[in-house]
Structures are given as structure tokens and as C-alpha cells.
Amino acid sequence: MSLTCLETLGVNTLKQGDTFYSVLTGNTVALGEGSTFSAHSPIDGATLSTFNNATPAQLDKVNAELKDAFKVLRTIPAPRRGELVRRIGDEARKYKNELAQVISLEAGKIVPEALGEVQEWIDVCDFAVGQSRMLHGLSIVSERPGHRMMEQWHPLGPVAVITAFNFPMAVWAWNAMLGLVCGDPILLKPSEKAPLCALAMYQIAQNVIADMPDIPKAVVSVMIGDRDLGEAIAASETFPLVSATGSTVMGRAVAKTVAGRLGRSLLELGGNNAMIVSDTADLDLALRAIVFSAAGTAGQRCTTLRRLITHESIVDGLVERLAKSYGSLRVGSPIVEGNLVGPLIDEGSFNRMQAALDTAKKQGGEIVCGGERVTEGVPAGGFYVRPAIVRIAHDAPIVHEETFAPIMYVLTYKTFEEAIEIQNEVPQGLSSAVFTESMREAELFMSPAGSDCGIANVNIGTSGAEIGGAFGGEKETGGGRESGSDAWRNYMRRTTNTVNYGGDLPLAQGIVFE
Numbered sequence: 005m006s007l008t009c010l011e012t013l014g015v016n017t018l019k020q021g022d023t024f025y026s027v028l029t030g031n032t033v034a035l036g037e038g039s040t041f042s043a044h045s046p047i048d049g050a051t052l053s054t055f056n057n058a059t060p061a062q063l064d065k066v067n068a069e070l071k072d073a074f075k076v077l078r079t080i081p082a083p084r085r086g087e088l089v090r091r092i093g094d095e096a097r098k099y100k101n102e103l104a105q106v107i108s109l110e111a112g113k114i115v116p117e118a119l120g121e122v123q124e125w126i127d128v129c130d131f132a133v134g135q136s137r138m139l140h141g142l143s144i145v146s147e148r149p150g151h152r153m154m155e156q157w158h159p160l161g162p163v164a165v166i167t168a169f170n171f172p173m174a175v176w177a178w179n180a181m182l183g184l185v186c187g188d189p190i191l192l193k194p195s196e197k198a199p200l201c202a203l204a205m206y207q208i209a210q211n212v213i214a215d216m217p218d219i220p221k222a223v224v225s226v227m228i229g230d231r232d233l234g235e236a237i238a239a240s241e242t243f244p245l246v247s248a249t250g251s252t253v254m255g256r257a258v259a260k261t262v263a264g265r266l267g268r269s270l271l272e273l274g275g276n277n278a279m280i281v282s283d284t285a286d287l288d289l290a291l292r293a294i295v296f297s298a299a300g301t302a303g304q305r306c307t308t309l310r311r312l313i314t315h316e317s318i319v320d321g322l323v324e325r326l327a328k329s330y331g332s333l334r335v336g337s338p339i340v341e342g343n344l345v346g347p348l349i350d351e352g353s354f355n356r357m358q359a360a361l362d363t364a365k366k367q368g369g370e371i372v373c374g375g376e377r378v379t380e381g382v383p384a385g386g387f388y389v390r391p392a393i394v395r396i397a398h399d400a401p402i403v404h405e406e407t408f409a410p411i412m413y414v415l416t417y418k419t420f421e422e423a424i425e426i427q428n429e430v431p432q433g434l435s436s437a438v439f440t441e442s443m444r445e446a447e448l449f450m451s452p453a454g455s456d457c458g459i460a461n462v463n464i465g466t467s468g469a470e471i472g473g474a475f476g477g478e479k480e481t482g483g484g485r486e487s488g489s490d491a492w493r494n495y496m497r498r499t500t501n502t503v504n505y506g507g508d509l510p511l512a513q514g515i516v517f518e
């Protein structure tokens with residue numbers, strides 16, 4: 005496995021001996037002071053990197069740097085901050101292939117998907133650059149004569165970004181590129197499973213900052229550490245906003261801690277995404293969307309299709325076609341051209357998948373195809389599986405859980421209203437889709453009585469969102485929105501200003517106080 009991409013990116017210089025630095029602020033570059041851990045490639049289990057966990061005590065020093073950086077960044081005009089992000093986007097363009105290789109090595113994504121993730125970073129840079137000239141508020145009529153009222157949006161403060169292993173670059177980019185144009189220094193705590201991706205992004209940003217002396221280096225900072233560090237970040241008053249992406253268990257812990265100090269959290273947590281396939285659907289279109297949504301990224305997307313809610317009249321034929329299509333999916337090394345399904349992230353993930361399939365069988369499910377480990381024609385040491393299709397009742401308890409692996413449960417419905425009820429009956433609320441040729445069904449699905457998810461698509465699969473829209477979900481998915489639309493407001497504070505340009509001091513609501 006080639007690590008030359010790290011050399012090209014300059015990441016291999018970010019270490020002392022064999023241990024990579026865990027605290028990087030542009031000014032401070034230090035080894036972690038906690039226990040040692042190694043990150044492995046899901047491709048073959050090989051050790052890719054060794055780190056020492058950065059400790060909560062080290063966070064105190066970084067916090068001081070972030071606060072100083074904020075004092076400078078908040079006064080730099082937003083279009084100049086946009087210039088910083090524009091140049092970061094250009095640098096990411098230049099090294100797109102190398103960055104994608106780091107994603108494939110650490111997260112096991114097939115090359116086209118890894119390139120797609122870097123492209124999301126590039127695209128969100130373009131979006132954020134435009135936004136840097138549109139951080140505008142409202143002008144509001146005052147009820148008092150000789151007064152004017154307006155809203156302004158100001159930088160919020162240092163923002164902590166805690167990320168999951170499965171989108172090691174895009175999630176940081178969604179938060180960081182917008183946060184930077186909004187005037188906030190960004191501290192990234194990446195997943196312990198993908199720390200080199202964080203160093204690669206840090207290197208790209210610092211290459212740019214080196215040529216912009218007015219920008220404090222610490223505005224792009226990284227601390228690499230485990231859950232203890234994540235908990236310390238959530239508890240730290242330095243961060244008015246903690247943006248955390250990962251499991252619902254993690255989100256609950258972060259939300260409680262941040263709320264305890266009356267901070268804000270932006271949560272992007274687990275999904276249990278569903279697609280309704282109506283008896284009117286264009287099944288050729290649906291088939292392609294189902295296979296990509298359910299088996300793509302080896303089922304390790306937050307938006308992966310996990311529940312297929314099919315009209316009872318078409319289910320048998322559809323499942324037969326799906327099983328055939330699944331049979332031709334090439335499972336194997338993500339860096340070999342033509343493979344479509346790469347490895348699971350690690351053995352723990354494989355074990356959780358097997359346990360879920362066993363539970364599904366005990367709860368009345370029938371495995372139509374897949375689920376088994378693939379050992380031939382794949383690198384030894386990786387955990388490769390054939391994506392599974394399971395027919396099961398919609399109310400089997402396992403169907404209501406997110407198993408972060410390629411298992412698609414096929415459920416049936418009789419009426420469209422029932423399909424929507426089934427779609428909404430799980431605790432998660434991220435992504436959903438309907439395949440239908442009926443305008444009434446499509447509109448009902450998107451209406452207040454329709455899908456309760458943050459994403460509700462018509463004749464498009466559940467995975468693969470565009471950066472221009474606000475991304476996120478409801479219920480146990482956490483309620484956060486990132487990336488496009490008005491998500492930039494998360495990274496700013498709003499102030500309402502009232503100006504009296506008259507000679508009197510009239511009080512609101514006509515109150516007389518004399």
C-alpha cells in the first residue's frame with residue numbers, strides 16, 4: 005500500500021520519529037501527552053500511523069491560542085476571510101488525488117467516492133466564498149418615530165468540530181469553510197480511525213495561511229485524541245458552538261455536556277433511512293437508486309438506505325431483481341478499479357453486522373442474499389462483506405436500530421398512508437425517499453403529513469446530498485443543519501440594533517415613565 009500521497013502532501017513531516025504530532029495550531033506542534041494508539045487501514049488492517057492522545061490538559065493551552073486567534077479573525081473583513089477559503093479550495097483542487105488516496109487508505113472508500121468527498125470540500129469552498137459577501141441581516145421598521153432597527157450577524161467564537169470516521173474530510177469542510185468565512189477559528193477533533201485525513205487537511209490549510217500573514221495560524225487547528233479529549237472539548241467554555249458528527253450515543257453525551265454550560269451544539273447523528281417504492285414507480289430508476297444507496301460505501305454512510313418500504317404487489321419481483329443486481333456487485337480493495345464495495349471499517353463493525361443479522365433471523369427475518377464475509381480476491385486482514393438484503397416485518401425491533409453496515413431490510417405496505425407511517429415510526433430522522441409516478445403521492449410525502457426526516461427526496465435515492473442544501477435530520481439524528489442554504493447562521497451570533505436619530509426618547513409600547 006503506497007503512502008507516497010502523504011509525502012506529496014507533506015504530512016509525513018508532521019511527526020517525530022514514528023509518532024505523529026497530535027496538537028497542531030500552526031504555532032504549536034506537539035506530541036500528545038496521553039496513551040499511544042495506532043490507526044489501521046481497513047483495506048488490509050495494516051498500521052498506517054501511531055499517535056499519542058492529546059490530553060484535556062493540552063487543550064487548555066490550545067484554547068488560549070484559539071481565543072487570541074478569534075480576536076484577530078473577527079476584525080478581518082469577511083470577504084478577506086473568503087479569500088482564505090478560496091485559496092484553501094484551490095489548494096485542495098491541486099492535491100485532489102492525493103487527498104482522495106488518504107481517504108481510501110483510512111476510511112476504505114472506493115476511489116470515485118473518495119474523489120467525490122474531496123470534491124464536496126472544494127464545492128463548499130466555492131459556496132462559502134460567495135457567502136462571505138452575503139452575511140447579511142434584516143432591516144426592520146421601528147414602531148417608534150425617529151428610530152431605525154436592524155439585525156447584524158457577527159462572528160461567534162472558536163468552534164469545535166468533532167467528526168466521524170466515514171466522512172473524514174467533508175464534514176470538517178462543511179463546518180470549517182463556513183465557520184472561517186463567518187470569522188470563527190476551527191478546532192478539529194477527528195475520529196481516532198482517520199487521523200491522517202485531519203493532518204492532510206491541516207497541511208493544505210497551513211500551506212495557504214503561510215502566504216497570508218494577516219491570518220492567525222491557529223484559525224485552522226487540530227487535536228488528535230480519543231473520547232476523553234472529545235468530552236473535554238464539549239465541556240470547554242472556549243467553544244460557544246460544538247459541532248459533533250457521529251453516533252447517537254455520542255451525540256446524547258455531547259448535547260448534555262454542552263447544554264449544561266448553556267453552549268450550543270450542532271448535532272449530525274445516526275440515521276435509519278427509508279425509501280418507499282410505490283406500485284406506480286419507475287422500477288428501473290428505483291433499482292439503480294436502491295443499489296447505490298444501500299450498498300455504496302459498504303453501507304457506511306449516515307444516509308445509507310436501510311429500509312425499503314415496498315408496495316406488496318411489486319415486492320417479490322423487485323427483491324428478485326435486487327438480489328440479481330447485488331450478485332454482480334464487485335466487492336474488494338477500494339483502490340482497485342472496478343470494485344464497488346470496499347471494506348468495513350474494522351472487525352468491530354463486522355461483528356456488529358453479524359450480530360444484527362442473527363437478531364433479524366430471531367425476529368422473523370429471512371436473509372435473501374449476502375451478509376457473509378468475503379475472503380477470496382480481497383486483501384487479507386480487511387473485513388469485506390457481501391451487502392445483505394433481509395425480508396422482515398416493519399416492527400421487528402432490529403429494524404428500528406441503525407447498524408452501520410450494508411444491511412437493507414425489505415418491508416411491505418398496502419396503502420400509501422401506511423407506508424408513510426412505517427417510514428416515520430423509527431426514532432431517527434435523517435434521509436428518506438419515495439419512488440413514485442403519482443403526483444399525489446409525491447406531494448403527500450413532502451407535505452406536513454409526510455416524511456418527518458430532514459431530507460425527503462422524490463425519485464432520487466437517500467444518499468448523496470448536494471452541498472447547496474441544508475444537510476441534517478430530525479429526532480435522534482440531532483436536529484442540526486450543515487453546509488448550504490442558511491446553515492452559515494449556526495456559526496454567527498445575531499445582534500439586534502436600535503438607533504434613535506430623533507430628539508425625543510419615546511419608549512416602546514407607548515409606555516410613559518416620568
Ligand code: NAD
Nearest residue numbers: 167168169194195234235250251254257272273274275306
Ligand atoms: P462515533 O460516535 O463512534 O465517533 C464520532 C466522534 O465522536 C469521534 O471523533 C469520537 O472520538 C467522538 N466521541 C465519541 N464519544 C464521545 C463523547 N462522549 N464525547 C465527545 N466525543 C466523543 O461515530 P463513528 O463510528 O465514527 O461514525 C458512525 C456514526 O456517525 C453513525 O451513527 C453515522 O450515522 C453517524 N454519522 C452521521 C452523519 C450525519 O451527518 N448525520 C454523518 C456521518 C456519520
